[in-house]
Amino acid sequence: MNKLKNLLSSLNLGVEYIGLREVETRKISLDVRNEIFEEIHSSIDHGLMVEVLINGQFAYAATNSFHLVDVQACALRAKSLAENASKLSIYPFTLQERPVMVGEYKIPNQKGFDSFRTKDIHDLLIEVSTKLNVSNKIITRTANFELTEIKTIYVSSIGSEVHQTVLRSSLGMSAIAQDGPTIQKRSWGYDLNAQLGMERIDRDQLFREAARVGAEAEELLTAKDCPSDTMDLLLAPDQMYLQIHESIGHPLELDRILGDERNYAGWSFVKPIDFGKLKYGSSLMNVTFDPTIKNENASYLADDIGNKATREYLIEEGVLKRGLGSLESQKRLGVLGVASQRASDWNRAPIDRMANVNLEPGNSTLNEMISGIENGVYMFSNRSWSIDDYRNKFQFGCEYGKLIKNGKLTTTVKNPNYRGITTQFWNSLKMLGDKSTFEIGGLSHCGKGEPNQLIFVGHAGPVCLFSNIEVFGGGK
């Protein structure tokens, strides 16, 4: 019997249900700027969340002490809070919202902390920084690496026992170029967080990307601003990740639709009656919740209450089918959801989140898409994002743009931005890139919840073509 199960059996609270979730995180990150080693940070975090159910009310209490007396005190605090709150509960939950799950998740044969050598990464990042230095106009060059291992064990009084170990890494670089008052930036890799260990390091790829990133940052210094116009908009996968995240992922979260997030992250324009009916986007659009893709950033066996994760269509041929929400939210709202009740860490209660939310590829090659554009712009790499609290009116900015005239890529433009309204925008999806344009990314800082939580998510998508979009450039 593992330690956590022993701890669980030692707690005698007289409640309907107890769950214990232990999370142990080990992380190391290194940063280099302008060929100078800037920072190494290593961290260990380890704590425990107790969850109880009394009179239809769940309550939580967290501690980073594993002494029985502290855990017992913590559990009693959860019990007291649940008893009191049950008089004012928003909904009477039952054990139906806590499935029994037993299983283990770990990707085999990954290279973790045992394969990590400080000096090797230190030297590699300095070399990447050197490769970014393509001209004396590149004033700032950064390269970063982060390796994280998260071990989560969840046990419950109804027999759940789930062990999940995730090894995650990120590797990013950026170049900032300056010429007088003009400053431009290009970056690579910050949106490519993935469940990969040291095996992700490909020196040739890194040096190739560094040379490109440096050259494109310098190129932007002499580029004209993106024109202000309504035109076709081609978006690269490294912009699509955030477009999917902000205008599909968040509005489909059931806790937002229920109004639980109204005071912080916001509400949603989606109504419960929209499921099965709302034409969210063009019929080319198929969006999945898919925690089964190997190495994608937010793959897992089960969420943080032991609900088994499966691939589901959220939007099928443009029609809204299913939301992103827990068994609790599904029960309250009466709509279908997914296994996505997740907590950012041991010290936060699980809430409705995204995990891997992907736009499935279509049938068009990149050449077919470009050749069909008479007047348009191709935008790469997100640099700015903002959307309203109902997830309707958005504005995104990108690092790098290429104008398209009469079916051909032409001039490079700086400060490319676009704005739109969510369902209008997705219904203007005209062509969807095929598998050759499909890329998988991962973000590490999705914020929502009260108390606030930052969590990692995965997004994947092909190059996408939207028609009649309002685009514009920089300047006062």
Added chain:
Amino acid sequence: MKNLDNKLFKEYTVKIFSLLKSDEELSLSLVGESTDFTRFSNAQVRQVTHVKQSRVEFKFIKGSKILNFSLPYSGTLEFDCTKTQIQLTESRKYIEGISDDPYIVKPFFYGNSFNEKLTTLPVAEEMIGNIHMISNQVDLAGILVSGDIVRASCNSKGQSHWFKTRNYSLDYSLYNDRQKAVKSLYAGTIWNTDELKNNIDQSIIKLNLMNRDSRKIPRGSYRVYLAPSAVAQLIETLSWGGLSMGAHQKGQGSLKGLWEGREQFSPKFSLSEDFTLGLSPQFNDAGEIAPEALSLISEGKLKNFLISSRTANEYKLTTNYAAEQEALRSPVVLIGTLSQANILKELGTGLYISDLHYLNWSDRDSARITGMTRYACFWVENGEIVSPIEDLRFDESYYHLFGSSLIDLTDFSEIISSTDTYFQRNVGGLKTPGVLLSDFKFTL
């Protein structure tokens, strides 16, 4: 609580410093809390969580090499010391693989301080009952946060700072049947049900204004009043590279025009970092004590950027002991002459905006920012509120907002405490008046 106890923490640090070898130095900072979080929706309890946690951030220095690490801290001496000793051993191994830091900031004795303000608060269960009773007839969503917070910093040179406070905040919004909302914050160190009732009653009065039909405002420029809570969003966003010297030196700053003297704000606009607000400790993570007040922008002109000791070392400048991220910790905007009674009259015809949402730089070179209106925002005609508005997107430059467009600031300010709870409960807040603007550009 062991993890928030000054005496236990002192014993722990004495023991840890004794583990250092002669060529090693160490500074450490403690972040801790014991907090009850209660989420409300429809004035009922959605989720309730108690969190007891502390963690220690270390800066381990050997010669000119530095390594940062962090560990959980429980307040159990033997357990914490054993874990720290293991990590120190590991750090000695890691640090060999890295090069010298030419801009290293070494520990220094900046003196000692002790600041512990603990009032008596009711238990969360009682507060929840008060909130439910007072807001019974109205749809309230939000979060009640209450408990103790600790920040501490000490180093192997003998420096020691301790800051502990007990407070609460009810960050909430009220909704009508049309799903229109007003937002408010009730925060402090002394819980008073009469004040809570008054706060919620005032919000209900504002909510009644939201019952009128909403008006869709076409995109364009309008005369605008931004309430203090909306201005607060603009000030907070300046922490994102706006007033950081390091960010500007690296090409990531957002007020470069102001820095180079190409641009300036209105002479009516002054901003300072002012720790007399008392919402956050004057010491930073390294234990350095910032000036009690530091002028950043005075009468429209840049006086100081925030400069950390590391930035000062790198660019050969003088530090003003900003935190490493060079973000605002206790900003105060100077008041103007516009009285509360004259706000609508002076606005005349235009938009009254109580809150802004989801701000982000749209073009840093031009100090341009985009975001949304949120909560109680109204169309005003001839000094009278006509109707709530449908949310609008703006895209504007700070140089215009706080420059040529700035007509006046209110003659009163509001203190807005931080409600940020990412990772742990934050400390801090800001103080700002409202602003009247001649034109503000809405784009969607």
